[in-house]
Amino acid sequence: MVRFENVGLRYGMGPEVLKDINFSIAPRSFQYLTGPSGAGKTTLIRLILMALKPTRGLVNLFGQDVSRLDPATLTAFRRRMGVVFQDFRLLDHLTVYENVALPLRVLGKEEASYRAEVVELLRWVGLGERMHAVPTVLSGGEKQRAAIARALIGRPELLLADEPTGNVDPNLGRRLLRLFMELQQLGTAVVIATHDLALMELYDAPRLVLADGHLHVDA
Amino acid sequence: MVRFENVGLRYGMGPEVLKDINFSIAPRSFQYLTGPSGAGKTTLIRLILMALKPTRGLVNLFGQDVSRLDPATLTAFRRRMGVVFQDFRLLDHLTVYENVALPLRVLGKEEASYRAEVVELLRWVGLGERMHAVPTVLSGGEKQRAAIARALIGRPELLLADEPTGNVDPNLGRRLLRLFMELQQLGTAVVIATHDLALMELYDAPRLVLADGHLHVDA
Amino acid sequence: MSTPETEENDSEQGERGLPPNLRRDQPLVPVDSAAGRALVAVIAILTFLASLSAGAAVLTARASEQWRGAVANEMTIQVRPDSRRNIEADVARAVEMAQGVASIGEVRAVPKAESDKLLEPWLGAGLDLVELPVPRLIVLRLKGAPGADLAAFKDNLRREVPTASLDDHRLWLRRLSTMANTIILAGVATVLLVLTAAALAIAFATRGAMAGSRDSVEVLHLVGADDAFIAREFQSRFVRLGLKGGGAGGLAAIVAIALLGWFTSRWSAAPESEQLQALFGAFEIGWSGYAVVLLVAVIVAAIAGLVSRFTVRHYLGVLT
Amino acid sequence: MSTPETEENDSEQGERGLPPNLRRDQPLVPVDSAAGRALVAVIAILTFLASLSAGAAVLTARASEQWRGAVANEMTIQVRPDSRRNIEADVARAVEMAQGVASIGEVRAVPKAESDKLLEPWLGAGLDLVELPVPRLIVLRLKGAPGADLAAFKDNLRREVPTASLDDHRLWLRRLSTMANTIILAGVATVLLVLTAAALAIAFATRGAMAGSRDSVEVLHLVGADDAFIAREFQSRFVRLGLKGGGAGGLAAIVAIALLGWFTSRWSAAPESEQLQALFGAFEIGWSGYAVVLLVAVIVAAIAGLVSRFTVRHYLGVLT
Ligand SMILES: Nc1ncnc2c1ncn2[C@@H]1O[C@H](COP(=O)(O)OP(=O)(O)OP(=O)(O)O)[C@@H](O)[C@H]1O
Ligand SMILES: Nc1ncnc2c1ncn2[C@@H]1O[C@H](COP(=O)(O)OP(=O)(O)OP(=O)(O)O)[C@@H](O)[C@H]1O
């Protein structure tokens, strides 16, 4: 589903942040991505999202080499992925409900067709009372949950979550982890970038560990 | 140093987020502030910062009732406090160095007088190589460290840190905790809002626990 | 507080019903921000200026059309006095000849007293012109456009009444036209200048908005929106801003023009206004004038749409 | 990667030395954003329009001053022909009398041939004016302002030469002045309108920038900056933008005016330009004109500073 071959990346003229990265993500798999702060976890996720081009090496997504994708396929691929950004990236002028519904709205779906679903998901992540609020008045954890809901609403084939529990309490973190696991059971491949040792101990899964720009897998 | 008496707060027409809060923070003390997501930790910190006015009750800061402060005293009080925001709040058009030096710059100090100090602190938090970068190109953990450095640079009498380790790895978290403890030894009162149980177990200190709008102290 | 609800709540969801008004009709890029209002204000002001210039051009065009119409439909025969001829007989003969020409509708010999009066400003009021052998005028009003028979008439007249000469006011026409054309040209140039200004302002504002929404655009891309979708969102926003600004500016211009018209009509008793009235007529721009003002407003909105579309497309191209 | 350095590194810090250029001279609010460029463009355009209007007003003022000067410094004596008197003797007597008046500098009797030529356009070119007893003109050039002795001279003249009358061109002056004043007024009104527009644009842009920097402002407040400090930062930014925009617009206006002057001087061979030359002189606005254009640019920058200061202060008041 995702395959990296000898991928290297540097920002501008800086040092190589990622070096010789080789790994692949199988459909319906579940894995953690970890490593010290500044190791390149977010960068790796941005590579998978095609928000960055690798400076060298090959990125293969859904069986296709991404270096020669036309814009339409690129958009189609992105619609098969869901992403939770480390800094949430909610649109500040839209309500929580609208933010979460966004991936469905850009597909051109009618609002009536997804309304119940969005509200249900919002209630599940504990934002049932806050869905009319705009992100600027939410607490840190509430924003994070809205970002998670937005990533899940389209039932993606691949879920990329960047530090999804950094701003919530351990209870809520467990609850969110359960949500990711349910999603995996429904057929989604899940990648969770995290520092949270407690979380990783809660549910054992392979760990992709980034250090000094290299990646090794802790199974 | 900080004393709350029967403080209540509601946002706009919403429900009361904080109810009947009573506590005080002694000089040179160290305490955690914890509670589930959305409990009001950030709100409480904003009250101490005088960025919010309580809807009822009395907030006493440095021995003065804040409801009748003139702007000059308010600014003077803020200069005695340092704060790490949960969402960092770095100024995106300034470099990391400039961001960290900001509290000294607004005091009107000459750059030459604080330069060495700022650089030393940046190296301590591991941003020695990144000090010319603007926050938009930093990793989540790097932003958090810059925010922490900005809060510490003025050697405040009161440090308020909102979830200061949510985006860094456990190693770095420990290192930062050590920094806060050193600061306390130098005479600063420290309040750390956090969900991180591992962190709180690392160094035992009184916990202010927020739940359902009420606060109780776990000593 | 908003700790997560228990799972039982989720199963109840059907019974509870969905809250109404979930989605407001918000575009995906912020609409009524302060920057947006700034743009509306600038567009309104520019539209106002453009509309006033257009209005002035129309006013002058209309007035000069009136002069030109009047002057072009009129000709005069000037009969010079000659001590060896009877001027009254010459005038009578010329009138008679003119009445015989098909394309001449009306012929009027200006009585001596009247033509003396015409000369007064130039010769001084006190002069006793009765004694002065001033030329006599015959005013001819044409039917429709000047026909070919006029040339023949001119020759005939010269032959039969040597002291008479036909004047088709070319000199006057040219002077008036130059004046009017200059004013119209200046008006049109101002309109073009101001429209360019508006386009520039909108282009820069779109760039500004896009740079400010860079994150939003990236998010939209990453949740699966394609360029066309994003461009539509931005464009609809800017067309709306353009329409608002253009509408407000156009309206203000119409009010200003109406007020000015009212003022000048009240003021026209004053002797100074004579001169202006001569140039601008009754300061009425009429329906065509108001239509032009509206047109300018619409053009501004259209420019807003086109320019923002182009800018957004270009910028999206740069981003990817 | 940027994992924290070990503590040994920290102790080495003194030896390593500090990196140079740590702090760029950045103001605390973003300066050269796209929104900033949009504002500069709009200000430049508005300054350009204001400068052109001011230039046109100056041009007209200068030209009309010339007319007024010429006309006001000139008087004419008109000597009417009278069959019972010798007109040449009357002219000679009037000239003699005029030369005796202290405030009259130069006296010139217009020769008959020349005054006939003046009448030509009105009476028709073919007319043989030698036979025609047209009035004769004497042109008087005044020294300085008209003195009291002129009134006495007027009476004397009437008594001694009944056919002569003194004309001080009041009617002409009034007509020309009305015309010129209207153009100047329109120019000044446009300048005021455009300056208002600029002020509005800046106010809205400042509001927009402040709303966009709301977070930055809050951060600045919370790290201990007071209102005066923040206002200074914003204001210096907007004064800079205003200066940039005003400078660019003013420069463009000066170039445009210079080009226009060059064009009209090349074009002045054409007969159409006569009329314009009469109204606007040689299309030269001179140093005073350029000074006015510069003044407008400076005023725009000053407005930018004042308006943004006011807006920022007001907004900071609202925030706290
Ligand atoms: N746009 C950019 N331009 C230049 N350097 C960048 C950019 N984005 C990230 N970097 C740098 O690349 C390195 C890796 O960043 P990345 O965000 O991938 O780290 P991370 O593993 O997500 O760290 P964290 O756990 O702190 O979020 C960091 O040193 C960061 O400063
Ligand atoms: N400006 C605001 N307007 C309205 N409601 C707000 C505002 N700020 C916060 N709230 C609400 O007040 C409650 C408490 O928020 P607060 O940010 O203090 O929580 P928190 O304890 O910091 O949570 P977290 O751990 O998730 O950061 C939340 O439900 C939040 O939605």
Ligand SMILES: [Mg+2]
């Ligand atoms: Mg990261």
Ligand SMILES: [Mg+2]
């Ligand atoms: Mg919080």
